[in-house]
Structures are given as C-alpha cells and as structure tokens.
Amino acid sequence: xxxxxxxxxxxxxxxxxxxxxxxxxxxxxxxxxxxxxxxxxxxxxxxxxxxxxxxxxxxxxxxxxxxxxxxxxxxxxxxxxxxxxxxxxxxxxxxxxxxxxxxxxxxxxxxxxxxxxxxxxxxxxxxxxxxxxxxxxxxxxxxxxxxxxxxxxxxxxxxxxxxxxxxxxxxxxxxxxxxxxxxxxxxxxxxxxxxxxxxx
Numbered sequence: 001x002x003x004x005x006x007x008x009x010x011x012x013x014x015x016x017x018x019x020x021x022x023x024x025x026x027x028x029x030x031x032x033x034x035x036x037x038x039x040x041x042x043x044x045x046x047x048x049x050x051x052x053x054x055x056x057x058x059x060x061x062x063x064x065x066x067x068x069x070x071x072x073x074x075x076x077x078x079x080x081x082x083x084x085x086x087x088x089x090x091x092x093x094x095x096x097x098x099x100x101x102x103x104x105x106x107x108x109x110x111x112x113x114x115x116x117x118x119x120x121x122x123x124x125x126x127x128x129x130x131x132x133x134x135x136x137x138x139x140x141x142x143x144x145x146x147x148x149x150x151x152x153x154x155x156x157x158x159x160x161x162x163x164x165x166x167x168x169x170x171x172x173x174x175x176x177x178x179x180x181x182x183x184x185x186x187x188x189x190x191x192x193x194x195x196x197x198x199x200x
Contacts, residue, residue: 098175
C-alpha cells in the first residue's frame, strides 16, 4: 500500500514538472551553442581581400569591444581604428603583419587606470586589453570576417607615429577584413581534454 502511494506521489510530481517545463533540459537533445560554433571555427587569418568594411560592421565590432568585462569595471582600455590609407601605411612601419587588411583595430591599456591586485600588486590593464581584443575577434568572426591577433610590432614606432596613443601601452593589433585564405592544418592542433583540464 505504501509503495502504491509513493508511486502515485512520484507520478504527480513528474506531471507537475512536465507541465511547468522544469524538466525541459532533460527532454531536449544537446545542441551546440552559437558561441561554440564561432569559437571552434574562428581562425587566424593572414591574408585579406581589399574589400572595405562597412560602417555598420565596424560599429558592431566596437560595441562588442566596449561591452567587454574589465577588472572592477575600471575600463582602462582604448581602441583606435586604423582604416585610412595614411594610418595603414604608417602601421606598416611598425609591423610586417597587417596582411593587407582594410582595417586594423589597435587596443591600448592605461596601467594607472586599471585595477591592481592587492596581494602582489599585479596590474590588470594588459589582461583587460586582452579581453577587449578577444571580443573584437569573436564579433568579427560572428560577422563572417577574418581576423588575427598581432603581437609582433614595434611599440616605440607606434608611439612615435600615432601620438593619439599617448598615455597608453598598445597591447595588440587586430587586422580585420574579408578573408582571402582558409585555415591552415595547424588550426586543428589542440591539446586533448585530458591534457587541458584538471578537476580538483
């Protein structure tokens, strides 16, 4: 008798869960998120078509960058959009790696405006700039645009040729445009989950 009563309670509970859709995650097949697809398919593009970006594309990329999280929301980051022929030509004096992109986003950080970890004085400016740069790349990819993170540049040359960057340390350059090359074989090389993750 007791078992029948418990089964009835269990059945009623199950019906309530289904009616409230609280068991929906259990019933739906697993599906890759949009973000996961972008993260998986994005690659470092090292050859671009000369097709210019639209103002709307640039606006969306900049908005994604502006919304990026920073430590304590200090936002010690600035983005410069190099798209004029003069700016792009000057950049070629500081790096060999603009790859013919029609636009290069330069991301700089201001250490004195950043959050500092109290335990060891670690300044978060560069990490914040890296997060902003990652948002730039992922939004560009979401828009179907090629992109690449460039860390090989002469910072002194950038400071000299781009006085607008005064007070900031340029952390990275992000050439963006219509891709003119596919992924390389190196793109598929990743550590296994066992190597990459430890549960503690």
